[in-house]
Amino acid sequence: MQESIQLVIDSAPFLLKGAVFTLQLSIGGMFFGLVLGFILALMRMSPVWPVKWLARMYISIFRGTPLIAQLFMIYYGLPQFGIELDPIPAAMIGLSLNTAAYAAETLRGGHRLD
Template sequence: MDMAGMEAAGVELIGLLRAAAPTMLTGAAYTLVFAMASMVGGLCLGFPLALLRMSRRRALRWPAALYVSVMRGTPLLVQIFVIYYGLPSIGIEFTPVVAGVLALSLNAGAYLSESLRGAIDSIGPGQWRASLSLGLNHWQTLAYVILPQALRVAVPSMSNTLISLIKDTSLVSVITMTELMLTTKEAIATTFRPLPLYLAAAALYWCMSLAFEALQGRLERKLGRAHRA
């Protein structure tokens, strides 16, 4: 290809990306909203699961362990299909958005529970004994002494879960939930140029992941300074 041809191809590519940008950026915004909503839902589920996994009662510990094992041992795509396509057969129906966020939240909750459980277990038993000797009960010790320290330990793995959620939202496009991958497919359907648009979608996912990696590093440094102080 001569210089003129390369220049024409470049102009065409820029025009293609410029035309697809509004749709894809809207999809990226939805991706961030859904990932954050799923992270909140996962934390709301993961913390109680972590406490149940640490319980001395088998009747509480085993069901929580079974749930974590099932959610971590089965593909997220299968879980999405079960919730969106399977549950209507027994009279339970969800919109694509609710089904997608629910599936992501249930899956993330299993991983976050293990992150939180490991972080809590990393705090030495001396912290518990010292707090109890000062008159704090079990729940006060957990809330005011153990969890603030465990949070600092759990931040990297929790951030990894959030970054994974950003990428996993691409799976919910199979149930027509509007996010970055679905809007990219819609742009491809009108332009018939899959390679540059898929590469642009990959770049957007990467940029979102980089942004949260930067936030993770900043939060770790802040928590580290607070701990040293």
């Protein structure tokens, strides 16, 4: 029992470091996702049909596929086209793109035209 408690105490700094890193990645992904989501929401409400269509396609693709598949496509798929990303920027881009699709629909749905 004492060994288990000591193991938790010894691991605490690593766990806290991981928690801080996770929060940074999540907050960064949400920030960039909300910025892009706002732009997408404006595009989605545009009267110009090609702009509206492009936003609808983006939102449908990113909301209709699992996040893990999107992350794999960004990290493992982009090198097939000569674009190599480190894991952290790839994760930030993937989270931002996914968040943007959901944020765009939330913002568009919250905008009420009277």
